[in-house]
Amino acid sequence: MAASITITSVLDKISKDHLxxxxxxxxxxxxxxxxxxxxxxxxxxKELHQQDPNNSILLCPLCRKKTTLEDNKVDSLPKDFKLNALVDEFTVQEQLMEGHGSEVKCQACKKNYTAVSRCIDCEHFICQECQQAHQQLAILESHKIYSLAQLQSGVVTYRSKIREYIPKCGKHSDQTLNIYCNTCQKLECTTCTVLDHGNPKHDLIGIPEALDKCKQEVAELVANAKKCKVDIQTAMEQASESRKKLESSYAETNMKISQKAAKERAKITEEEKQLKQEAESVYKDRVQTFETAEATNTKEVTQVEHKLDEVNQFMTQASSHEILDFKLKLINNLDELTKRQGEIVSDRLSFLEFEEGERSVGRLVLGDDQQAKAEAQAKEHEQIHTKQEWKLKESVSKIGNTKFKWAKSVAAFSDNEIVVLDFDRIALFALKPQLAANKSQSTHCPQILNDKSLVKPIALTVNNNDLLYVIDYLEVKVFNRKYMLHHQFQLSERKIFPSCLAVDENNLIAVGYSGKKILLYNPGGSLIRTFSTPVQVDYLTLYKERIIYSSQSGRHLHSVDYKGGKVFSVDIDQSERSYGVCCDKDGSIFVAQYNGTTQNNRICQYSPDGKYIGCDIEDCGDAYNITFTPSGNLVVAATSSVNIY
Incomplete structure (x- = not known):
């Protein structure tokens, strides 16, 4: 049976939810x-403030937003008259509920008689005798009196006099606030406007005109906030559609893998298992991206809806004076809503395909290769690679009192946070971006990452999913965005030590060896291919299915494609050795070069096809590894410091 709904239960719910x-x-x-x-x-x-009486900031118990107290007093906060009026009106209606009429007593005399009516002007329930007194006394005969029956039936709606309250001036208690100063954005009394706002620069207007202008501003910001909400919902829908495509392509990929594997089950069972594990790993990483975006966008939409409801309720129920008195708060809250943005997930994450192999089950295709190559070639032909001008933006040499001993490798996350490997200290450091109050302050907040899972870290890099890859002895350890160990895999080459690693746009991993080898791995850790190189590989980077590497002992910059085909091999100044190498988003190659005569390296720039463009940065310190942040800064691991250009 459905639960019975009574007037009492409805009123209880209204009181609990709103009052x-x-x-x-x-x-x-x-x-x-x-x-x-x-x-x-x-x-x-008041009690909340007493918990920390010296703090002039109050944190809202609901949303944690800060409110600054004037003179560190709770008394300086404005009263919510519309809500006070609602409580008063609700309390009266509660007293007038059916079956409770006889319990309402006269509030105008001491005889405890049952009330028969309510004087709207006195705001009292009154008995029969007091009602007659109102009618007989000339001073009270203008008061409006309604019977309890009229109020109970709804023929007459009780409206609290609190709604008609006009606030008084804090300086002149005998005067009401009846003028609005556009310049100061405050309600003022007549005396204050003469004494404090007489300057011609002060724009004084009447209450009706100020109210109309305030309503117009609020309406415009409400419209912008609603548009922001629509944009976030659009991002949610797009992510939802992309995820559906991912679900479909994942299912079809698994089916194709199984169909092919069934033909040669006896000899390729292990390869099938690895492919499915790799597909599952890619799928889970991408699903996590979609779910994170969905959760973020859902939270954003809910917060926008709640705040719009609060503003709408305030604009509907508040008096003219309240609306103008709280104009700045309304504008600030709505302005914050208009700046919210949805988290958009690229549709390319929905692409997952399986390509059959002639002598094996096949391989996973993580992106639309043909389209990506065509776009890359077209873009490369349009670009003119010229020498760039760089300036030192910041140099970090220590974290607190801890100085770098050997800043050997650097990488950057999508939010521009930089992670540094100190080879001598066997430790990771994070340089978290922060807003500087002035140009003399650091734009990064340094932090030591105490990770005990590292034994002998050699090099590190970050992939497109913000996973941190660290070569640790003969393993690759993968950490999530919170620097927690996500997974790890052993390197196929166990006889020689690795020297460097890099990831490409499809999260494929290349590991270089001083023993003249490069190994290419899938994201899950399965080996794709082994390359032999003419020189030892000390530093490498990946760009559009090309491996670009350098050697401290050599005087060349080399590049091969993923099939082992030579792309270029160019001479570097024979007096110099090459160290760190990286590419910017347009494919220009940057190399740290050292001439052996000083402790200062320089950064030189080459075109994507290996042509020398020029020296971009002179005297960049004892540089080893270099990388780019998503915002375009060039980061140099310079042994005793990390320099940002």
């Missing part, structure tokens, strides 16, 4: 408003 203080969970008493438009009992806020 109870979130702190004490009792009905509001003297509701007081914070900057975020959330209200609480004045006494509750």
């Amino acid at each position: 109870e203080c979130p702190i004490c969970t009792n009905r509001f008493i003297n509701p007081t408003m914070l900057d975020c438009l959330h209200s609480f009992c004045f006494t509750c806020l």
Whole structure:
């Protein structure tokens, strides 16, 4: 059976959902408003402030937004008159509920008679005798009196006089706030406008005109916030569609893998297993990306909806004076909504395909290769690679009191956070971006990452999914964005030590060896191909299915494609040795070069086909490894410091 719905149950729910203080969970008493438009009992806020009386900042218990107290006093906070009026009106209606009429007593005399009516002007329930007194006394005969029956039936709607309250001036208690200063964005009394706002620069207008202007500004910001909400929802829908395509392509890929594997099951069972594990790993990584975006966007939409509801309720129920008094808070809250953005997930993450092999099951195709190559070639032909001008932006030499001993390798996450490997200390350091108050302050917040899972880290890099790859002895350890170990795999070559690694746009991993080898791996750790090189490989980078590498002992810059075909091999100044190498987003190659006569390297630039363009940075320190951040900064691991250009 359905639960019966009574007037009492409905009123209880309304009171609980809308008229109870979130702190004490009792009905509001003297509701007081914070900057975020959330209200609480004045006494509750007073007690909250007493927990840290020297702090002039109050954190909202609901949304954690900060409100600054004037003179460190809770009394400076504005009263929520619209909510106070609602509590008053609700309390009266509650007293007038059917079956409770006889329990309402006269509030105008001491005889405890049953009330028969309510004087709207006195705001009292009155008995028959007091009603007659109102009608007989000339001073009271203008008062409006309604019977309980009229109020109970709804023929007459009770409206609290609190709604008609016009605030008084804090400086001149005998005057009301009846003028609005556009310059100061405050309500003022007549005397204050003469004494404090007489300057011609102050724009003074009447309440009706100021109210119309405020409503117009609020309406425009509400429209922008709604548009922002629509944009976030569009991003959610796009991510949802892309995920559906991913689900479909994942299922079809698994089916194709199984069909091919069934033909040669006896000899390729292990390869099938590896491919499915790799597909599952890619699938899980991408699903996590979609789910993270969906959760973020859902949270954003919910917050926008809640804030719009609060603003709409305020604009509907508040008086003209309240609206103008809280104009700045309304504008600030709505302005924050218009700046929110949805998290957009690239549709390319939905692409997952299987390509059959002639002598093996085949391989996973993680991106649309033909389209990517065509776009890359077209873009490469259009670009003119010229020498770039770089300036030192920041140099970090220590974390707190801990100095770098050997900053050997660097990488950057998608949010421009830089992670540094100190080879001598066997430790990782993070340089987290922060807003600097002035140009003399650091734009990064250094932090030591105490990871005990590393034994002998050699080099590191970051992939497109913000996973950190670290060569540790003869293993590759993979950490998530919180620097927690995600997974790890052993390197196929166990006889010689690796020297460097890099990942490409499809998250394929290349590992270089001083023993003149390069090994190419799938994201899950299965070996794709082994390359033999003419020189030892000390540093390498990947760009559009090309491997570009350098050697400290050589005087050349080399490049091969993923099939082992030579792309170029160019001479570097014979007096110099090459160290770190990386590419920018357009394919220009940057190499740290050392002439052996000083402790200062220089950064030289080459075109994507290996042609020398020029020296971009002179005297960049004892540089080893270099990389680019997503924002375009060039980061140099210079042994005793990390330099950012």
